[in-house]
Each structure stands twice: as structure tokens, then as C-alpha cells.
Amino acid sequence: MSFPDTLTTFDADDFEQLTVVRDPESGIRSAVAIHDTTMGPSLGGVRMRAYPSLDDAVRDAMALARAMTYKSALAGLELGGGKSVIDAEPTPANKAAFLPVYARHVASLGGRYVPGADMGTDASDMEVLAKDVPVVSSRRDPSPFTARGVLRAIGATLERAGHDGLAGRRVAVQGLGKVGSSLAGMLRAAGAEVLVADVDDDRVRAARDTAGAVAVPVGEILAADVDVLCPCAAGGVLTPVVLDALRARAIVPGANNPLADPALAVTLAGRGVDYVPDFVANAGGVIVCEAEVLGGGPGLDDEIAGKIRAIGATAVRILDDADRRGTDTVTVAHELARARLAARAAARPAFPALV
Numbered sequence: 482m483s484f485p486d487t488l489t490t491f492d493a494d495d496f497e498q499l500t501v502v503r504d505p506e507s508g509i510r511s512a513v514a515i516h517d518t519t520m521g522p523s524l525g526g527v528r529m530r531a532y533p534s535l536d537d538a539v540r541d542a543m544a545l546a547r548a549m550t551y552k553s554a555l556a557g558l559e560l561g562g563g564k565s566v567i568d569a570e571p572t573p574a575n576k577a578a579f580l581p582v583y584a585r586h587v588a589s590l591g592g593r594y595v596p597g598a599d600m601g602t603d604a605s606d607m608e609v610l611a612k613d614v615p616v617v618s619s620r621r622d623p624s625p626f627t628a629r630g631v632l633r634a635i636g637a638t639l640e641r642a643g644h645d646g647l648a649g650r651r652v653a654v655q656g657l658g659k660v661g662s663s664l665a666g667m668l669r670a671a672g673a674e675v676l677v678a679d680v681d682d683d684r685v686r687a688a689r690d691t692a693g694a695v696a697v698p699v700g701e702i703l704a705a706d707v708d709v710l711c712p713c714a715a716g717g718v719l720t721p722v723v724l725d726a727l728r729a730r731a732i733v734p735g736a737n738n739p740l741a742d743p744a745l746a747v748t749l750a751g752r753g754v755d756y757v758p759d760f761v762a763n764a765g766g767v768i769v770c771e772a773e774v775l776g777g778g779p780g781l782d783d784e785i786a787g788k789i790r791a792i793g794a795t796a797v798r799i800l801d802d803a804d805r806r807g808t809d810t811v812t813v814a815h816e817l818a819r820a821r822l823a824a825r826a827a828a829r830p831a832f833p834a835l836v
């Protein structure tokens with residue numbers, strides 16, 4: 482058997498488990514990265530996209546898995562962090578060929594990783610996986626809950642800055658997909674003035690017609706003169722060039738990993754911009770996934786609502802701590818998550834699994 486790709490050495494010291502499958506018969510190349518299961522079974526989406534190389538695919542899975550550990554720990558969930566990738570375009574033909582093989586890859590992990598929808602996959606793909614994988618998440622779309630969490634973080638950030646809620650505040654939303662379109666509607670309902678941009682004109686029209694949003698050219702949204710900027714499209718959009726032109730007073734992302742380089746959080750702190758880390762603001766989706774896979778009694782909806790409300794309080798705590806210590810919010814959020822993991826580690830058996 483010969484493999485066309487070689488894997489280089491990864492900086493994986495903090496990872497519990499990394500499995501890569503290359504099956505010559507189907508042609509699949511998939512990776513599952515389990516970062517940390519201190520808090521519970523690792524949960525994270527299945528990203529399906531064609532990567533430049535297998536190395537890039539594995540690296541993406543690892544970075545996203547690590548962020549899931551922090552996200553779930555900061556949201557107070559009984560979940561660890563994991564993520565997986567299938568290195569292929571998300572076409573119907575590729576899904577038909579690869580998802581059953583990928584399902585067996587996940588099933589071989591014995592419940593230590595719970596897959597969910599991510600870029601390139603959706604609820605219908607989770608139904609395919611469910612034939613072989615005992616526990617899957619995202620069988621209902623978590624995006625409206627993600628948007629609700631981002632809304633809480635925006636409201637709390639504005640109140641902390643001395644504003645009386647969202648009414649009359651200006652908020653820019655980049656990307657009107659599942660999260661951004663929900664968020665734009667919620668912001669308008671709360672009385673905010675909402676500026677939007679998307680590369681898809683139909684989505685912009687829909688936001689203008691149904692949510693009363695104001696359309697802004699795609700190239701201008703990140704530099705809009707607003708109280709809060711919400712990147713809700715791809716990751717990596719906040720580059721040094723974008724930050725030079727930034728006029729927003731705060732950034733509250735729906736998108737994962739919006740900073741092109743995590744060190745840019747220091748730049749934002751230096752400029753006095755309130756930056757709520759993405760893995761704090763966009764945790765609403767994983768909160769509802771926890772409820773989906775761990776279940777609960779009649780009070781479950783209240784529990785979900787409480788955890789989503791708590792996103793606002795966590796955002797304020799992190800902004801306050803960063804100000805007090807003269808550091809950036811990503812550093813503070815990572816430290817807080819690590820402290821929670823350390824406190825739990827002593828009291829929890831290694832390798833919890835859902836079977």
C-alpha cells in the first residue's frame with residue numbers, strides 16, 4: 482500500500498488522541514482530533530472541505546478541537562473538545578462515498594468523540610453517521626442558539642461600556658448565513674441599527690427586506706463606524722490591515738477563529754477595543770448540542786436559556802479581568818478555561834465516553 486501524502490510532525494503535546502484514516506479503496510482521508518476529555522466526551526463538528534494537503538487538514542482539526550475544549554469549559558458544559566475533518570469537497574458523490582467510511586472511523590473511537598455539523602456538513606449528514614455512530618449531535622440546527630449567545634455577549638458588552646442595551650446602537654454583521662441572518666433579525670428586534678454584508682446578494686436582500694438591515698459593500702463592512710462588529714462568515718478575517726482600518730469599539734464574533742493571528746488580541750487590547758473571544762461568544766450552538774446528546778429532564782429549556790444568558794456574564798468577567806490586569810481577553814479566557822479543567826481533572830476519570 483502506498484500513501485501519496487506524508488504527515489509531518491505536529492505539536493500535539495496537549496492532545497489526548499489523534500487518528501488519521503487513509504483508505505485506498507474509498508479514497509477517503511479523514512482525521513479526528515480529540516484534544517481533551519477532562520470535562521466529558523469530546524464534541525465538535527465534522528468539517529468537509531478540500532485542503533491543500535493532509536497536513537493542513539490535520540492542523541485545522543487540531544486547532545478547532547483545542548478551541549472546542551476552551552469553548553465548552555467556559556460555557557460550563559460536561560463536554561470535552563474534539564473536531565474532525567474529511568479532506569474532500571462536500572459534494573453529494575463524495576458524501577455518498579466517504580461518510581459511511583468516516584462513520585466507522587468515529588465508531589472505532591468508542592464514544593470518545595461526538596460528531597456534529599460544521600462547514601460542509603449538515604443535519605442530514607448526521608443522520609447518515611447515526612447508522613454507525615452511537616451518539617451524534619446537530620440533528621437539529623444549532624445556529625439560532627449560536628446567534629442568541631452572540632446577542633447576549635453583544636448586549637453585555639454594550640452595557641459594560643455604559644450603554645442602556647441595544648436600542649439605538651449600531652452593529653455590523655459580516656456574513657448572513659445560518660448564524661448572521663438569525664443574529665441580524667434578533668438585533669433589529671432589540672432596536673439596534675444593523676449594517677450587513679454578504680457575498681450572496683440574495684441574502685443581503687432578505688436581511689434588508691425582512692430584518693430592516695442596511696446593506697454595506699462587502700469590502701467596507703469590517704471598517705464600518707459601529708459600536709460592535711460581528712464577523713459571522715469565515716475565520717481569519719481580522720488581519721493587521723483590517724485592524725488598522727477598524728472603527729468599531731467592540732468585536733463580538735459569531736465566526737470561529739476570526740483573528741488571523743491570536744496575538745492580534747494584544748493589538749486590540751492596546752487600542753482599547755473590547756474583544757470578546759469567539760469561543761466565548763459563539764458557544765450557544767454547543768450548549769444546545771450538549772442538551773441534545775446528554776439529555777435532561779423537563780427543565781431542559783430553562784437550563785439551555787440559563788447557559789446562554791451566562792455567556793454575557795462570562796464575556797464581562799473576561800473583559801474586566803483583562804482591563805484590570807492590563808492584558809488581552811484571549812489570554813484571560815484561556816487561563817480561565819485551563820483553571821476550570823485543572824480543577825475538574827482531579828475529580829474525573831480519564832477517557833469518559835458516551836456509548
Ligand SMILES: NC(=O)c1ccc[n+]([C@@H]2O[C@H](COP(=O)([O-])OP(=O)(O)OC[C@H]3O[C@@H](n4cnc5c(N)ncnc54)[C@H](O)[C@@H]3O)[C@@H](O)[C@H]2O)c1
Pocket residue numbers: 600623624625627655656657658659660661678679680681684699713714715716735736737763766
Ligand atoms: N452554525 C453554528 O451554529 C456555528 C457555531 C459556532 C461557530 N460558527 C461559525 O460561524 C461562522 C458562520 O457560520 P454559519 O453556520 O452561519 O455559516 P454559513 O455558511 O451558513 O454562512 C456564512 C455566510 O458568510 C458569507 N460570506 C462568505 N464570505 C464572505 C465575505 N467575504 N464577506 C461577507 N460574507 C461572506 C456566505 O455567503 C454565507 O452567507 C463560521 O465561521 C462558523 O464556523 C457557526
